[in-house]
């Protein structure tokens with residue numbers, strides 16, 4: 001029964017996540033940028049833009065220039081998130097891939113840096129006046145949700161020890177559309193429910209910053225307006 | 241209004257973060273455009289009866305037409321990194337002048353009508369209905385942003401509040417609530433060719449007077465040609481260069497540089513304005529129409545090159561948009577950048593060695609340089625990124641012995657706005673302009689204390705006007721702001737002039753302190 005409900009929820013959540021993001025991204029990709037607006041100094045070649053984007057996405061370069069505390073907590077949180085996600089890949093493959101094996105060790109402790117980062121961000125939302133002013137309830141709930149996911153995960157790893165072999169075979173089953181046995185560990189169930197909520201909220205929330213950053217004209221445009229004429233399709237119509 | 245400097249915030253450091261003062265600038269609003277001003281820019285004359293529907297329609301339309309607007313409405317994570325980056329926030333302490341809060345004034349409405357969360361759970365995501373109060377609030381706070389892009393530099397996604405401000409102003413215009421200052425000026429450009437409404441006859445008289453003055457001062461006949469067909473270069477410069485101080489001295493500088501370089505050039509009376517206020521109101525169509533005047537002037541006069549004078553947002557429109565708005569420029573000489581900045585031209589001549597200078601002519605000045613926001617963060621000069629910072633400094637150091645930069649975090653890409661950009665250079669916003677200049681003025685006072693700096697150079701007509709108005713409130717003379725080409729003008733040695741013959745002996749008269 002529980003296994004079936006969770007299976008249905010995860011199928012739905014996956015569909016919403018994938019279709020939702022795809023629809024938003026298609027929209028971002030379709031809408032033209034009518035003018036050249038890279039924040040200068042900007043790279044003058046596409047190769048340069050790739051480097052700029054890499055520095056933003058991997059190191060949060062602009063944020064680093066901006067505010068060292070937010071950078072520290074935010075970067076810690078995100079890098080831990082990637083490690084944690086990588087670690088979770090083993091639940092989805094029969095044979096563990098070498099790189100998934102390789103991050104197991106680091107990934108284990110990423111839960112703590114993840115939680116410290118989130119704690120720092122949450123702290124700022126309450127105690128820095130300016131940030132409190134711009135915070136909506138959803139911003140706090142989002143952090144609490146991630147803290148919930150991170151801490152329930154850490155609990156299972158370090159305290160209660162869930163039967164991960166059973167979890168793995170349940171997930172592998174889902175991938176082949178057959179619903180197996182799901183251990184009814186309350187912490188596991190909470191963990192999974194929160195992950196499903198995160199997946200559902202993703203495409204309709206600020207989490208769209210992850211795909212969105214690649215579409216930011218101030219960061220992804222090449223600084224070459226004098227050399228190459230830039231014209232949006234709707235603007236071209238004005239010329240006729 | 242803050243006439244005295246008494247109620248101005250004192251800062252220990254140019255970027256000191258204030259405690260929030262809620263509602264500090266509430267209700268401040270520039271004069272609203274009259275129906276005839278609105279008509280000229282193609283917008284309704286007064287608030288439409290169905291303004292609410294029309295505003296939402298316009299918002300949806302802009303989200304369809306402009307990727308930046310659409311993406312920025314959705315991806316802000318409220319990290320707060322931009323909150324302390326706006327000079328208007330630093331100067332007024334009003335939390336709604338924090339960039340993300342300024343975006344949120346509009347984003348909250350976008351969420352309410354266009355997103356799932358905002359439609360069903362408005363309280364959760366801070367979504368709100370569009371009411372007349374909200375519209376008034378937009379008018380107020382979107383006219384407390386100079387579209388300087390400082391916030392965009394520091395946002396992890398490059399979210400540019402200026403894009404949101406421009407969209408908001410366009411929405412306001414489209415429901416009949418325009419700003420008088422900008423829209424009236426756009427009308428004048430369309431009617432007469434420049435922001436001042438200076439007609440060709442008056443312009444000719446002005447330029448002839450200037451030529452005479454130049455000849456008296458230098459003994460050399462340096463020309464400032466108008467509407468000369470067949471000239472090689474069309475100079476497009478802000479009309480303030482024709483009559484305002486210290487702008488004029490910059491114009492004299494360009495004339496001397498062209499003279500020494502031995503090129504033929506002309507000003508056009510039809511396109512006698514580099515500024516393009518279409519940018520400020522976010523209107524592509526208006527910006528395009530104004531840019532097209534330059535194309536027509538270039539074709540009518542048969543020039544081979546276009547050079548822009550010292551003006552910040554004009555250079556943004558020229559460098560970043562002119563090819564888009566009025567290109568392709570296949571009829572011009574492709575061996576030169578199209579368009580080119582006067583600073584690029586002068587630096588090019590300096591490198592070629594065509595210009596001679598007597599640097600000591602600027603020895604009475606201890607100088608710093610204000611990077612204008614649009615030049616710094618929305619354009620380039622030369623071939624390499626950052627040329628917009630180096631080339632003006634190179635020119636300055638060639639003509640001036642005593643140069644000192646202000647604090648690193650207040651110059652180059654992190655430069656602070658003068659406080660009067662983006663369509664705010666109007667008397668009805670004087671209080672805001674003064675407060676917005678506090679961070680820059682504090683940075684200036686720091687170098688005055690440390691290095692005895694007396695003057696600040698700028699290459700933007702708005703910066704120059706703004707500084708000559710606000711500097712007196714901070715203990716400087718109004719002529720402490722100078723054009724870069726004014727310094728060039730002071731130091732250049734004209735071939736055949738007295739100084740040329742006995743180079744080294746400065747003239748008795750000092751041309752910089754009018």
Ligand code: HEM
Nearest residue numbers: 057060063073074075078121139142143210213317319396
């Ligand atoms: C391309 C991938 C991503 C990039 C470049 C990115 C970048 C950033 C940056 C620069 C910030 C602001 C600093 C901060 O508060 O941490 C941020 C905030 C945030 N990110 Fe991401 N992120 C990415 C993916 C994700 C994903 C996949 C999630 C969640 C599942 C996520 C969740 C969050 C949350 C919740 C915040 C807000 C933190 C707060 O409330 O202060 N991010 N992201």
Ligand code: SF4
Nearest residue numbers: 316318319320322395
């Ligand atoms: S820095 Fe960017 S993402 Fe962060 S609050 Fe400001 S606008 Fe939003």
Ligand code: SF4
Nearest residue numbers: 326385386388389391
């Ligand atoms: S663009 Fe400039 S004036 Fe506008 S919010 Fe950003 S920093 Fe402030």
